[in-house]
Amino acid sequence: MKAVVVEGYDSIDNIHLKDVAMPDLPAGHVRVRIQAASVGFVDGLKVQGLYQTRDPLPFTPGTEFAGIVDAAAADVTGFAPGTPVMGMARSGGLAEYIAVPAAALVPMPDGIAPEVAASFRANYLTSLYALSERAALRSGEYLLVLGAAGGVGIAAVQLGKLLGARVIAAASTEEKRNFAIRFGADATVDYTQADWRDRLKTLTDGHGADVIFDPVGGEVSLQAFRSIAWNGRHLVVGFAAGSIPALPFNLPLLKGGSLLGVDLAQIPRREPEAYRRVMAQLFTWLTEKKLEPVVGKVFAFEDFREAFKTMQNRAALGKMVVRIG
């Protein structure tokens, strides 16, 4: 089978499609014929060895995928060959086949295209868990989404609207701000401008942001926290800007605001009830067509490098997807 193989932590141009052996099917595992896999910010860091943990070389990148069950180990039930599934793994998604523990898979809801299923779970689960379980976002509250046109940001824009919030999307270019408007944002701010907090103040009638969804980090996080409303909640989601901000402790005191961490990887293990609740809500909205997940751009398998480069260049609108097979 064909797979993207990272043989050294190097430039994206030195990663190639190779012929590799089909994955084995140990007990408890399911082998999936992959139809689509997505490329997120973390995948871009991983192939360059810049992520906090390093996969031993060589490895196949890709943490989120969708496809059809090819075979299941004898001790696995519920995943008959031919079942459409979506899955998450530490790596291995950018390949024609992957074998994963059955627990890593979820049957694909009817009528969901593989490109959607491959780009849906991580970002929408993270966003809804953050907004509803961590921040308890209420209808009518002001939600400020930083990096609003990125993969996880645009999910927060859509889900914020579904939860009834007044959504203000912050992004660096007009194209990105228009993208956020297209998916439901009520207003936008250009947070590259020195006076962006004044505009935010005007947009919220002086109230500030009740909830801040922050996958960006760096200086903009500190500025955003200074514009938080009384009893506001600042969700720490990621550090796409490349630096981890240090918040002076007097600010939460003065603002009556809280800082809340969000980590997708820990949700199913630490909060299985919340995980089930959030996934059930997402699937309900999906099947009711209230939620139409954003698929950024779809690339052919042989063009997988372009998906990584688009992420690297800060040019991505939504999540990048690679079509396989």
Ligand SMILES: NC(=O)c1ccc[n+]([C@@H]2O[C@H](COP(=O)([O-])OP(=O)(O)OC[C@H]3O[C@@H](n4cnc5c(N)ncnc54)[C@H](OP(=O)(O)O)[C@@H]3O)[C@@H](O)[C@H]2O)c1
């Ligand atoms: N906590 C969790 O469980 C969880 C889950 C998913 C993602 N994340 C994290 O969330 C962050 C965003 O992920 P994503 O997949 O949404 O990435 P993405 O699609 O690339 O979006 C990131 C956004 O950040 C903004 N940004 C600001 N400075 C940037 C820079 N120097 N380089 C790149 N982007 C920059 C960009 O918007 P502007 O150009 O408009 O500024 C961009 O749209 C990552 O750190 C990721 O690890 C965390």
